Amino acid sequence: MTVAEMQHCISECLACMEACNICYRACLQEEDALAMKKCIQLDRDCADICALAVQYMSSQSPFAVQICQLCADICEACAGECAKHSHDHCQRCAQVCRKCAEACRKMAA
Template identity: 55%
Template structure:
């Protein structure tokens, strides 16, 4: 089963997806939502990609490596954007994204 082989990646993907979804929701509640637009956009992209790769791994997709490469790039971009903001949710999201990008590179 592919899931066992990718256990660490799947855990990181799920945690990143949750952190991005939380950050997305929290950014929408900030006073200056317009300033958070880039963060919100990348949170959505990253959460969706992490969820998709997690599902692809669980069904043993032949594209895991390629998807992991794309996911690592999106996670890196999201981490970079979130790190620009002092909000706790952004900082935690950036950390989860960095960890996920690292795990994705291992399987890319």
Template identity: 45%
Template sequence: MTMPTETVRTAMNDQYDTCMAACDACAHACDTCVAACLAERDTHALADCIALDIECAQLCRFASGAMARRSVLTPGVCALCAQACDLCAAECLRHAHDHCRRCALACEACAAMCRVVA
């Protein structure tokens, strides 16, 4: 038995909406983490974290835009976004700062949602 086209479309829209929200929240968490990392004493030790935060935030915004436009590239963009989120989360978890922990949680949630869409 197949589902009606409208039901499938609604389910996809719900997935996209949930994933876009996760991407937007992750981009915000990454931006916040960058700002907080730059305010820490030893920014050199946080260089990889800062770089990955920036990359992840940019990819999250790009993925959110692709979903909003219903781009045919969305699955690939979301797969790449999930990879960036995984890398960023792993790096953030190497640090004890609260902002890094919060960022890691947002990245993990976003990666999971992006995998659903991809």
């Protein structure tokens, strides 16, 4: 993995963390926030693992590959859940999560 490839993955993780945090906050404001429970939980999980992946890649941890693989899995789960909802913030989050998952899978390969 080149430095440029790692920087790309870090950038995708940061963008994903931001999109998940925006989605999380917006879901809490929805009329039926209880119906958004799974989306909210996955947004939190995804934002947290993205932050951890950035830390591990930035410090060149020998465990960065495993964290990136887990990050990709959680991003895919979050994307799948967000895609079920018609809200703009959910659709945007799903799109960003898919891009992050792809970058993390490349990092983990």
